[in-house]
Structures are given as structure tokens and as C-alpha cells.
Amino acid sequence: MARKKAKGVDTRWLPAGTELIREGRVEGTLYVLLSGELAVYKGGEEINRISTPGDVIGELGALAEWPRTATVMAVSPAEVLAIRRVTQEILVSHPSVADKLAQALEKRFRVSTNKCHMYLTLIASLKRAILQDVLCELLVGGHSARNTPQEMAEAFHRSRIRKRMEERLAVEPDPDDPRVLERLASDYGVSEEYRARLAQYPWLDDALSERLRKLRNDWDLLKERPLPHAIREMARTVVQVMELLNEMEQMPGIRKEMEILRMENLVPFITRAETLKTIYRRVNQEQFRSEKDRFFHERKVLAAIQKARADAGSDEVNLYAVAKELGCETEYEFHIRSIVAMTDTPTDYVLPELRTDVTIT
Structure with missing residues (x-):
């Protein structure tokens, strides 16, 4: 990578053990690794190493004024390019920096959305269990043992309900979509009972799924735009996904x-x-x-x-x-x-x- 200095851009030498970024701080410098090796720490524990020349560090702080998500230190003598303010001119004149930023943002977006999806999958599975319980209680009855002919028949019907639900969900393009379960409840005529049961679990929030779906759509649209001009919006979208993930992780239920x-x-x-x-x-x-x-x-x-x-x-x-x-x-x-x-x-x-x-x- 060329080391030609521009306004607001300089190189920094880091002796081993030098702290480059501290977790929690808000500052907007973007760093590009030129040589050496850096260690990434979160909560005091090392979580990653950065050693590939051209890798960017601190993209969210630089592009979206997001607090530093980790501490970065040099584990060997290192040299970095420091860009104190990432302007549109820099992104256009340094396409390799724009490419690296896009790759870093893509990785953050993918990791965060995957974690969000994990939580939403759990929410969907709990909702399926709730709907199944409602159906079994209303359509079959409350018995669960299998010691009498009536109880054996009810157990058989419960099994059939579960199997039919699985068959219905298997043909859905997105079985975790809350609207699918709403439609199933409506088809069985238990919508009111299903909603009443869901109300007992306020953290089973359909709005979370809708927000993630919108952010994914926004991301797909941003990727179709010319790269230098979409970078900042991509960073803001990543921040929104991380905020959504933080909301999910803070839900006690x-x-x-x-x-x-x-x-x-x-x-x-x-x-x-x-x-x-x-x-x-x-x-x-x-x-x-x-x-x-x-x-x-x-x-x-x-x-x-x-x-x-x-x-x-x-x-x-x-x-x-x-x-x-x-x-x-x-x-x-x-x-x-x-x-x-x-x-x-x-x-x-x-x-x-x-x-x-x-x-x-």
C-alpha cells in the first residue's frame, strides 16, 4: 500500500505493547495495518489477531461514531496508517481502503445478523410450542398419561397435531416468520387463545423479527450502490443491527x-x-x-x-x-x-x- 501522506493521514510506529485503541472510547480515527501484528481484546480477553497488511481497524468508530468495541494492542513492532477523518475523497482516491472497509462491515453485519437470527429462531420455537399447547388443550384435552383408552386416544391426537404443524411449517419459505404461526392459529380457529397465551411472554416480540428483516433488505440495497458512496450507510446499518442484537441479549426472558x-x-x-x-x-x-x-x-x-x-x-x-x-x-x-x-x-x-x-x- 502506498504511504503517500494526505491531509489528515499519517503513519504511526507502534513498539510492542503499545495500545492503539481502547474499548469504550469514542474517537473517529481509522487505522490500516501496514506491518507487524496486533492483538484484539474484549473484556480483557484476547479474541483475535490482526497481521494482514491492509486490514482496517476501528471502522465503526470512524464511520458511525460508535464506541470502540475492543482494545487493540501491538504484540510486535507494528506500523499503521492513521486516517483521522474518513472523507468521501479519501474513499474515492483510495479504493483499496474502501474495499477493506466494505469487507470488514460485511463480516460484522453477517456475524451480528446470524446472532440475531439465533435468538429469533428460539423465539419462533417457543411460539410453536405455545401454539401447539393451545391446540392440544382446546382440541384434545388436558390428559397426558396413556393408561386408559381415552388417554391413549388423546395422546394419539396430540401426536397428529404436532405432525400436522410440522408438515405445514415445512412448506413455508420462512417458518420462523411470526405471521406463519398467526395464520396457522387462524386456520385452527384459536387466534384469540394463542394471542392471549403470547401476552404472558412480553419478550416474544414480533417487532424484532420485522426490524431484522428490514435491515437485511436495506443491506441488500446498499450493496447494489457504488461502493465508496455506500460505505457510511453500510456502517450505520451495521450499528443498527448491533443495537438490535444488544436489545435481544438484554431481554431477561x-x-x-x-x-x-x-x-x-x-x-x-x-x-x-x-x-x-x-x-x-x-x-x-x-x-x-x-x-x-x-x-x-x-x-x-x-x-x-x-x-x-x-x-x-x-x-x-x-x-x-x-x-x-x-x-x-x-x-x-x-x-x-x-x-x-x-x-x-x-x-x-x-x-x-x-x-x-x-x-x-
Whole structure:
């Protein structure tokens, strides 16, 4: 890269250990690596290395006045080109800088939108579960065990409802679109009940999905414009996506659900089921006035677990939701965290005090 100096542009030599950018600061200089190696730190932890000449550093601060997202330090003697103000003239006269900026913004946009989509997928899966519960309650009934002909018939119908929903969603171009579930609820005549159930979860917000869809459309339009003239708008769009992601990550409901789902995926179904049964028995043991009472409560939790597994169609079922229904989610969450924390391979692990001879059938 040419090192011809222009107004507001100079080169800087950085001895090893020199801090170039500090996380959280607001300042608008753009840096281009000329030689050497830089380390990127976020929250005090190293997350990346930059060693390719021509790579840009600090694009969001320079283009959108966004606070620095990370600290950057030289890990070896390095030289950078410092552009104190990124003007349109600089972008036009230095097309390689514009290209590198576009690549950096594209990467940020892709990473942030992928994270947003992960949260929206979770929201969509929770909404599907809610709609399925509404349909099963209204069209089938509340039984979940399979001990009588009536209960066996109801379990069969619940399975059919789940299968029909999956078939309907499979032909949709975007099954995570909230309008798809609204249409399904309308087709089944349960729109009012579905909306009432959703109202219990204010963080299941359809507006988030619409905002992400609009930002993706805006991005596609920007990529069709001549590059130097679209750079600043691209940076602003990236900032909007990052703000949306930050909103999602700050929602207590979705963060908790995401974390618990992640932990549950580390623990096999049989371990989670045995844990939940034992916790429920322990929490409700004062109500066991007789052997008949104990049997009734054990049958209740077993039926709830069987229902959840049948509705999910596999062992990949969120038993935390079952624990919430049974009123012992705090204890269940604590023990699942303990299982994950106490072993690197929780596949066959059950806390000794939670072992039980009651099996899942």
C-alpha cells in the first residue's frame, strides 16, 4: 500500500505493547495495518489477531461514531496508517481502503445478523410450542398419561397435531416468520387463545423479527450502490443491527431460556428426567400423607415428562418448561447447572443424591 501522506493521514510506529485503541472510547480515527501484528481484546480477553497488511481497524468508530468495541494492542513492532477523518475523497482516491472497509462491515453485519437470527429462531420455537399447547388443550384435552383408552386416544391426537404443524411449517419459505404461526392459529380457529397465551411472554416480540428483516433488505440495497458512496450507510446499518442484537441479549426472558436450553442440550434426557422427578418428589414430600398420595404425585410428574417428550417428538425436549409447570424450576435449574459444572462429560452423570429407581417408560 502506498504511504503517500494526505491531509489528515499519517503513519504511526507502534513498539510492542503499545495500545492503539481502547474499548469504550469514542474517537473517529481509522487505522490500516501496514506491518507487524496486533492483538484484539474484549473484556480483557484476547479474541483475535490482526497481521494482514491492509486490514482496517476501528471502522465503526470512524464511520458511525460508535464506541470502540475492543482494545487493540501491538504484540510486535507494528506500523499503521492513521486516517483521522474518513472523507468521501479519501474513499474515492483510495479504493483499496474502501474495499477493506466494505469487507470488514460485511463480516460484522453477517456475524451480528446470524446472532440475531439465533435468538429469533428460539423465539419462533417457543411460539410453536405455545401454539401447539393451545391446540392440544382446546382440541384434545388436558390428559397426558396413556393408561386408559381415552388417554391413549388423546395422546394419539396430540401426536397428529404436532405432525400436522410440522408438515405445514415445512412448506413455508420462512417458518420462523411470526405471521406463519398467526395464520396457522387462524386456520385452527384459536387466534384469540394463542394471542392471549403470547401476552404472558412480553419478550416474544414480533417487532424484532420485522426490524431484522428490514435491515437485511436495506443491506441488500446498499450493496447494489457504488461502493465508496455506500460505505457510511453500510456502517450505520451495521450499528443498527448491533443495537438490535444488544436489545435481544438484554431481554431477561430470552437470555435465561437460551442459557438453560444450552445447558439442557449437554445433559441427556434420562438424566434430566430422573433429576426432575426426584426434585419434584423432594419439594412436595410434605404433601405425601399416604402411599397413595406419593403415587399420585409421581404419576403426575411422569405424565408431564411423557407429554413433553411426545409433543417434542424426540428426547430433545425442554424439561425446564415442565419444571415451571410443576413449580420447581428453581431447584431444577440449580441441579442442571450443577451437573454441567461438575463434569466435562455429563452424558451419563446423575448427582448421587438425585439417583432414583423410578424409570421413564
